[in-house]
Amino acid sequence: MRPQKVLDEEILTGLTKVFRAKGYEGASLKDLSDATGLKKASLYHRFPNGKQEMANAVLSHLDYWVTNNVFKTLLNEEITPQTRLKKGLAEIKRLYDDGNETCIFRALSMQAGVELFEEQIKNGMQEWIATFFNLGLALNFTKQEAEIMALQVLIEIQGSLIVCKGMGDIKIFETAVQQIENKYLNT
Amino acid sequence: MRPQKVLDEEILTGLTKVFRAKGYEGASLKDLSDATGLKKASLYHRFPNGKQEMANAVLSHLDYWVTNNVFKTLLNEEITPQTRLKKGLAEIKRLYDDGNETCIFRALSMQAGVELFEEQIKNGMQEWIATFFNLGLALNFTKQEAEIMALQVLIEIQGSLIVCKGMGDIKIFETAVQQIENKYLNT
DNA sequence: AATTACTTACCGAACATTCGGTAAAATTTA
């Protein structure tokens, strides 16, 4: 049998899983090869600039996913802000597999990774903040309130994911997401 | 001259700096050697079980520091809970160098590290929660309130440190600590 | 006090393994 072309989507999925779990330095080409089903040299065919290009592809891939799922939902003006929030938070749960998956920002922001991806991480975080700021306004909070709340959302997601992993209890993430909903809906 | 003994404190300080910044896999023996002033072989003289023993020493060292500074302050019954809180938060700022240093839990809880240090990380986090739970009770919150607040403290510290690093703005950490104080003091 | 034995603290060099990366060949599509 001739080796069939491995689909881009499968490759991205595999790379993403490894980088999220192990970070930049921790992710070896062997890991990436095993996760994608491609040999090292084949990965270099797809990503001539090596590991860094793979990590960049993962960042872009996730940014694309978040933009077209999380943000798109949260900013969809065809439905009420309340519904947007609930559906958007559901997408966030999907993104982090209910607390089982780490955030790529966290994984790639250790020294050795942080210099390489500084800009993407910063931009990515700003997108999160901008989106929730927008939603806050739509829910009739003041600019100042919405600003503080948006930053707080990012902090609580990141924090709960870490505590989640450290304590081995995904309920912590679930609760954090629920509290975000409550805060925005005043319940 | 007989080679002068490098002080344990210096070694721990160096090891801690590297593991906090780079994580377990990211910290190479070269890094650890440079940071401590001991050659690789000498590090193995002090830590016969190698890198893992070094990381464990760092965890113990930080746990000791936190116990004798952060927790001791927060639980010091000779002063009012309000004062305890303020002084304890000041110690926390010291621990994280006002947001410039990462948390060792975060650094060591990537895959490859997480299996090795699972227990210490979990126990460490539980100590944090127990301490702030105690403080919450001392400030007349109900058991349920104090429980939620304690977990929230851990989440906000961890989360703000990550967002801090990602956004390149230590003010985020400072604000988070201030909000913790406000929450406990109802201001 | 002098000799001997042992321990501590460190280091250079080598170990096997794994690292990220490359060239060339094999395989398959078109």
Next chain:
DNA sequence: TAAATTTTACCGAATGTTCGGTAAGTAATT
């Protein structure tokens, strides 16, 4: 056949770890 894709085989460098050995201190013996 020409182009694209994957593989085998390989490389130098870096990894964590171990070995052999040195210099200096301590303890025990005489």
